[in-house]
Amino acid sequence: MDTSHILPTRIYYTIFAILLLCTYLTVQIAFVDLGRLNAVAALTIAVFKAVLVVLFFMHVRYSTRLTWVVVIAAVFWLMILLALTAGDYLTRWRGTYG
């Protein structure tokens, strides 16, 4: 059995600490009035946390290229779903939905 993918547990504890720190940060930033940037900051931190979980806890960083393709495909299709629908709804006249 190929044992090269067994990571030292130190990596998991480090990622865990960073994830907790990011959770603390996102709560603190939520109370600072940044206007529209509050949502941007919250989502940026969430994306960063998710990337850490995917790369290290889910071992994608050490996985085959085929796994990378599947993971990127998930993000790509999600973006199509969000971007095309937003492109429709966000450009309509708001009064329609009173």
Added chain:
Amino acid sequence: MLPETAHHHPPALAHHFDDLGQQHEAATLGMWVFLVTEVLFFGGLFLVYSVYRSLYTDAFAAGSRELDLTLGAINTAVLISSSLTMALAVHAAQLGHRRVLMLFLVATMALGGVFLGIKGYEYYTKFVEHHVPGPSFQFEREFFRHAQIFFSLYFLMTGLHAVHMIIGFGIMAVMLLWAWKGTITAEYYSPIEISGLYWHFVDIVWIFLFPLLYLIGRHGH
């Protein structure tokens, strides 16, 4: 293939795979393909949330402020901790440490249970406060209609997430049984690995739910 070679097959290797490495890769890839469908499943709800929030930003912020931020933050930490114990369970499985594996699986289930308990308490307080959409819903007059959309999405999204947690709890129970029976070995730990992928995915969903539901209305108040 000569019968002698077939004789030396590792017991965990299904005969349609060349070797354990290929079998492990196939299992991992299959789980990832399933997770793509899960991303789009939850993605639809995140889309609905985004559209309604862009239309009724103030009502969503007012609804968000009614959620218990402390409990939400504690639950985020609980779930991240459960992801750590899950990662350590996979690590123990890779090394063939059966007792450590069982210990971390139990820890993961316990943390999942704490999460569901806190979530259940939050749901209970929502019922007491009349923040459940429907005939008994009560809210500031200005946001009465649109805050119900926020709370509908709150219950739908956290509810679907909780269903995934309950399923994950069941998967971990089966993994615990397999570990106990000795099915899981250092050369055959794929079931633990792909159960871990599922558990981490559910964690990621919460990583997005927490800011979108609990944090969006906090600034300037």
